[in-house]
Amino acid sequence: MNQRLEKFSNWLKETEQTFAFVHSSSNVFYLSDFECEPHERLLGLFIFPDHDPFLVLPGMEVDQARDAGWEHEIIGHGDADNPWDMIHTALRNRGIIEATKVAIEKETLSFGRAEEVMKRYPSVTFTSAEDKLNELRLIKDTKELEVLKKAAALADFGVETGVKALREGCTEMEVLATIEYELKKKGIREMSFSTMVLFGEKAGQPHGNPGDRKLKKGDLVLFDLGVVLDGYCSDITRTVAFQEVNEKQKEIYDIVLNAQLQTLKISKPGTRLGDLDITARKVISKAGYGDYFPHRIGHGIGIDVHEYPSMSENNDSLLVEGMTYTIEPGIYLPEVGGVRIEDDVLVTKSGYETLTKYPKELQIIK
Incomplete structure (x- = not known):
């Protein structure tokens, strides 16, 4: 046994x-x-x-x-x-x-x-x-972490592929298809959830549905995707701007990035789980966008893409070494667009490691 x-x-x-x-x-x-x-x-x-x-x-x-x-x-x-x-x-x-x-x-x-x-x-x-x-x-062993890191690297590749596929006039579904095709060529049979590629105002829907929306200059583009590798999941979100970015878009991007970085800073053994959510929420609320951050800061990740624990503000459990979860603050402005930045995170002996590595600085794709 x-x-x-x-x-x-x-x-x-x-x-x-x-x-x-x-x-x-x-x-x-x-x-x-x-x-x-x-x-x-x-x-x-x-x-x-x-x-x-x-x-x-x-x-x-x-x-x-x-x-x-x-x-x-x-x-x-x-x-x-x-x-x-x-x-x-x-x-x-x-x-x-x-x-x-x-x-x-x-x-x-x-x-x-x-x-x-x-x-x-x-x-x-x-x-x-x-x-x-x-x-x-809850606590991942060495073998599990090896697989999760590989799955995270493939999620990074998925975002990289999506960014490279952006062309004026392309549709969300065309970019999505390119991402999944390239991942299948690497041996991935299954995504960990329905891939999201959202352009412009549709990026303002936290769980929007990709369709035939065409990419235009000045759009924010939100990628949310993950793969299943040897039974384990990854999950990443990145947001980029296409050709140009306006002040409002840059403002909300900087706020979300700051919220994520501040939350990562307190990711270490002994931190109360609910304080992760509270930390990000304070940053976003102080900037005046609290009503536009409608979901928890993250969720456990492993065999299931959403698994125990729920990273909501009322969770009094403490972070412990070996836990893996997501940190994914966001701001979503109806009819305007939105930003979410998400990483898979491992609690280490003295702090954290982000398993997803794709750059988080605002990219303007030419």
Whole structure:
């Protein structure tokens, strides 16, 4: 049993739980090294205090699970099978006749699947597996950090590619397509979220949708993108100006950059997470744009592009060495445009390291 599974199994024993049913692709991958997108089919990892775990997955994925290194029992189910009957048998084979406490991912498990457990174990009480899994995933190990740094470098390349593709009259979707094509040539199969390339007034939409807007002189251009590499995500945002920049655009750019740099300065072990958000918000509010910074300062990043912790101002947890997260202040002016600057950040022993390295000084692309 790998160390991650062993730690989780020990927690089940300490908290006197019958078993855990972990269903999310991200947490199954974290605990088993097996990546799978099952769509509507059942994926599940069953973990016990005193028994070997087993994986339940679509039958067509069995070979991939073995290739990933999974050495324990695998239950592969076909589309005509009822996997819950197969699970029930596997549980009985481990001597589990009654289940009193079962750890599940409460935030994401469907009610229908919870009902399947309750049908077979009417006296069951569900507990949360998320808190323990978040705790385990919070601190990245050496192998994880190696992958995250490579993923961040590919995000840098994506922005560089997008900047080079800017031409007067090109559309957002044309630039987006160029970015993703060049990344696929480097072996990237999947982006960590829908790539954003936004021109002009559309950059004033924090989560705008790229389309056929054509690039014009004087536009701000916002790139927000990331890749999935070996199961781990990156996420970067950069904003540039095309051919020229006016005073208002330069003003908000400088404010956002200052907010990000001031927030990075306090990124070190022992800093309260909420103070990161507060620091950036104070800079932007003092400049008169507080109402135009509508989102938190960032989010955890790793297997999921948005994962624990949430970097909002009311988070009293402290930064610890090995955490990875984003810092991404922004100002968005409706019908005018916007600026966001985002980096992936690692907490080091005495401070921080930005994993994304693409330049942040205002660039005017000629």
